Amino acid sequence: MAGKEAKLLSLGIMATRIHAEELYFTRIAQASEEAGILVFRFCPDQINIQEKTVYGDEYDYRSRQWVPKEIPIPDLIYDRNFRGLTWQSDEKIQWLKKETVFLGYGLPGKYQVFQILTQVDTLIEFLPPVNKVSSPEDIWRDLAADRKIMLKPEFGSRGTGIYLIESKANGWVVRMTKQEGGFERLFDKKTELDKWLRYLTAHYPYLTQRFLELSNVQHEPWDVRILVQKDSSNAWKERIRGVRIGRKHCITANLAAGAEVVPFNEMLNEFSPQLQHKIQESIEHIIQHLPHELETRFHRLFELGIDLGIDKKGDVWILDINSKPGRKIMERLDPENLHTLYKAPSLYSTFLMGELLKAGD
Template identity: 50%
Template sequence: MLALGLMSFNFMSELGYFTEIAKASAQHDITVYRFSPENIDTQNDLIKGEWFDIHSGIWLPASFPVPPFIYDRLFQGMMNSSERTREKIKWLKDHSTFLGYGLPGKWEVFQSVARLSGLKVFFPETSKIYESRDIWAELHKHGRIMLKPEFGSGGMGIYLLSKDKNSVRIRMTKKDGGYERTLSNVDQIERWFSVLLSESPYICQQYLELSNRENRPYDVRLFLQKDERNIWTERGRGVRVGSKHAVTANLAAGAKAIPFQSLLRSYPADIQKRIENSISVIKRTLPQELEKRFRRLFELGIDIGIDRSGKVWILDINSKPGRKLIEQLLQDKTHLLYSAPLLYCKYLDSELVKAGD
């Protein structure tokens, strides 16, 4: 019988998702485990975690051999893990087959694909921030910029900076809406820059006007997964509309989910067609180009901005995307999300059998 390990630091945040995958495993004849990388015993090739008992429908404590396949749901931006744990993860990649190996930081990803002839038109101008003078240079150039943590997720740590003469206005999104602060003292601004850059490496993007008439930010999430034939398939798309005066649109910070067609219909018919064509190019091209430059991927969440003229922008690329938006808008398709890791696991197993491994 095949076995699939679900790896995460936080079982509670993934509880529903992991349990639904485990429930679906019965029809695919796959044993499902879940574990934290901290509990990998590299000396004895064992892992302490839990296995899902199909009959009782509950997770039970277990020690088990390294599963032949791993579904990695570790989030790099939240991995304040020890060097020992990172070594265990590295060891595991040499002793098991991962459904997908994820992507590196935003800067490396953007550099690898943003200059490609078929894709460069969709990427906003992006630069790496090394020190505070880089932020000043971008502010002088654009007036308004977005600062994003290189390994961030969930919209955390994203700032909109605006320069006005000798002051800098700082805005970010919080759960109760927008947060704003204006710094007018150069030393104070420099201290804020220094503290920010000491906490995380950052990239800078030109500011794009991606808000509706009510001054609410919005973006489009495309959710893609590979199917049982190793073909990239769109599972769904939806729009996140943020709180008034917020900087980003994230469901965890109070954004609401609306169907993509609701947004599309707000544009004239000729622009609607152009938007759909642009999204089709991104879906068809981006996953393949990423896999050419990095290791195998299993799923992608592509965050897209559509400005008021109908121009489509790639804002972010997530190799470990959340599913909340799709679960809210497309409840009739959630069973596809839960069976997808199991079906792809079976595809990889068949390929290994063909290769004689």
């Protein structure tokens, strides 16, 4: 049996916690059996650089369970490790990237991504202006220019840490989305808001983005999430396109704060036929060009969650790009095709190993 196992390709899923995304990882393991791939899950702190091994759980196809085990570094890595609001370069992860093959190498911070994309002629019209915050003075400057700005963490995801700041006659209103809905606070003294901004930006790197009016006729915030993945021939495939509709008084359509998910056509139908055509063309253009341009300028990617906003004029804006996207949109709108997501890592792993063998690596 040992000889047989040695010939099998191994795929390691690197997670923030060993039991994170439990059902998703289990389904990936089960879908990988047909491809003859051993699936292993682990956390970065369990990497042993000296021994070139990693400790975690291997999925046992006979017992249909995860079994604790120490194994050599897997042939390929599917990175599902989330870092939070700060970017901490992990020595073990950097070592691992040199030692083995990642399905996708992820993206750097939002500012670097958006700055690079502003150099792409085919995409620049879809990018809202973004500025890096070095100190609260940068935020005050942008507020003086626009009076209403979004404050976003450079390394945040899932709507965490996003604020809307608006200048009013009686002070400044700061709004955010919480699990129970919208929350706002009035700062009537500049010194008080400045103190809060200094505390916030001292702990996390932030960006400012021009406020865009992205809401439906009921004044509920909404955005479009598109999930794309590589297939077995290295081609990008759109898996799902859906719309998140947030609660009134919230500034984002955050699923964790109770946003609902509806099919894309429900959003599209709120626009005139002329604008519908414009919107469709813009989105198809973005899907066609964005993944390719990102890979050309950064590293190989396996999947992307592309968040788009559509304003009242039918202009489409790239709000965020996530190289470790979630699956809730597909779970709610197209659950019968979730198997395509479960099979995707093993199919792409097989493609990558085939290309490496051809290259002689």
